[in-house]
Amino acid sequence: MKLVDIIRYPIKSGQAVHLKQANIETKGIVGDRRFMLAEEDGRFITARKDPILLDLNLESDGQTLSILFKNKTIAKGDFSSTERLSVTVWSRVTSVQRIRLNNRALDSLFERKVCLVFNDSQATELAEKRYEWGPILSDGYPILLTNTASLDALNHASGGLFEMARFRPNLVIDSSIPWIEDSWSRFQIGEAIFERRKPCERCVLVTRDPITGLKDSHQEPLRTLQAIHSGPNGEINFGQNISLVKPGKVSLGDKVTLVDELGHPIS
Numbered sequence: 001m002k003l004v005d006i007i008r009y010p011i012k013s014g015q016a017v018h019l020k021q022a023n024i025e026t027k028g029i030v031g032d033r034r035f036m037l038a039e040e041d042g043r044f045i046t047a048r049k050d051p052i053l054l055d056l057n058l059e060s061d062g063q064t065l066s067i068l069f070k071n072k073t074i075a076k077g078d079f080s081s082t083e084r085l086s087v088t089v090w091s092r093v094t095s096v097q098r099i100r101l102n103n104r105a106l107d108s109l110f111e112r113k114v115c116l117v118f119n120d121s122q123a124t125e126l127a128e129k130r131y132e133w134g135p136i137l138s139d140g141y142p143i144l145l146t147n148t149a150s151l152d153a154l155n156h157a158s159g160g161l162f163e164m165a166r167f168r169p170n171l172v173i174d175s176s177i178p179w180i181e182d183s184w185s186r187f188q189i190g191e192a193i194f195e196r197r198k199p200c201e202r203c204v205l206v207t208r209d210p211i212t213g214l215k216d217s218h219q220e221p222l223r224t225l226q227a228i229h230s231g232p233n234g235e236i237n238f239g240q241n242i243s244l245v246k247p248g249k250v251s252l253g254d255k256v257t258l259v260d261e262l263g264h265p266i267s
Contacts, residue, residue: 001173001174001175001180001255001256002173002174002253002254002255002256003171003172003173003174003189003190003250003251003252003253003254003255003256004148004172004173004174004252004253005018005164005169005171005172005252006018006019006020006021006022006029006170006171006172006250006251006252007019007168007169007170007171007172008022008029008030008031008032008033008170009032009033009168010031010032010033010034010035010057010058010059010060011033011035011036011037011053011056011057011058011067012033012035012036012037012044012046012137012138013037013045013046013047013048013050013053013054014035014053014054014056014057014058015054015055015056015057015068016165016168016210017057020251020252021249021250021251021252022249022250023247023248023249024143024192024244024247024248024249024250025244025247026133026134026142026243026244026247027119027133027134027136027142028133028136028138028142028143028170028244029143029170032138032142032170033119033136033137033138034118034119034137035058035099035116035117035118035119035137036087036089036096036116036117036119036137037053037056037106037110037114037115037116037117038085038087038114038115038116038117039112039113039114039115040113040114040115042085042086042087042088042093043087043088044087044088044089044137045110045114046205047205047208048203048204048205050110051208051213052069052109052110052213054208054210054213055069055070055213056068056069057069057071062079063078063079064076064077064078064079065077065078065079065099067101067106067116069105069109074105074106074109075101075102075103075104075105075106076101076102077099077100077101077102077116078099078100079097079099079100079118079120080100081097081098081099081100083097083098084096084097084098084122085097085098085115085117086126087117087137089137089138089139090139090140092125092131093125093126094119094123094124094125094126094135094137095122095123095124095126096117096118096119096120096123096135096137097117097118097119097120097122097123098115098116098117098118099115099116099117099118101115101116103115103116117137119135119136119137123135132243133243133244140241141197141198141241141242141243142242142243142244143170143171143194143241143242143243143244144167144168144169144170144171144200144239144240144241144242145169145170145171145172145173145181145194145196145239145240145242146164146167146169146171146172146173146181146238146239146240147172147173147174147175147178147179147180147181147239148164148172148173148174148175149174149175149176149177149178149179149180150178150179150181150229150238150239151164151167152178153178153179153228154221154224154225154228154229154238155221157224157227157228158220158221158223158224160220160221160224162220162221163210165210165211166205166206166208166209166210166221167200167202167206167238167239168205169239171189171242171250173189173256175256179229181196181239181240182199182240184196184240184258185258186245186258186259186260186261186263187256187257187258187259188246188256188257188258188259188263188265189250189254189255189256189257190248190249190250190251190254191246191247191248191249191250192244192246192247192248192249192250193244193245193246193248193259193263194242194243194244194245195242195243195244195245196240196241196242197240197241197242197243198240198241199231199235199237199238199239199240199241200237200238200239200240200241201231201235201236201237202222202225202236202237202238204219204222206221206222206225206238207219207220207221207222222236225237225238245263246263
């Protein structure tokens, strides 16, 4: 088994950026979902409601930034603002930096006032429940892993040709055994050691083509997933939410090795 894709999403629910290598830290891949679009009251915006987000990307040199829509710059900003905004991602509330930005194009694109926030070094969780990996803007866990063999099994069962992009993973491993990732505990890729936390429960977003933004009229691949890979309580799963045990660099082609709690390979 080996690592065949590394993906980060600079903006939550935004366009994917494929990498040859990446540094992994407690909060996930460096640069992954550090930015998010929010309503003026702090509620998070995702592609579930606004699929236009799937075509949005962000580039930054650490001092200034550009927001791109379909690879064309539509807004520029910087990190000079000291304004904080309490944003809500499901039940989590986090204080993050509000980015100074010319919002006119974004407001026009979303047909309402929106703002861009950044999960900076001063970000603070405001809810009582705190996560061990600190404040993050992802839905709950810092890293998502998927398996090519599991996608092949899904496509075989559905008769479709669904691409991995629908499932928005961070790390994709190539294996000959479908769903083998469901049985792992700890494993190493490159320098980093990870721990499997829980299956990733899927929603209607996977029925939307990531390129065209159109929904599948038959609710696929969600319908087939429900038939072949649902959890004990009927939840529809694909991929595994994982967290970091040991930070480090991962690169395309790195082997996947199961390890024990001391980090020793399991034969």
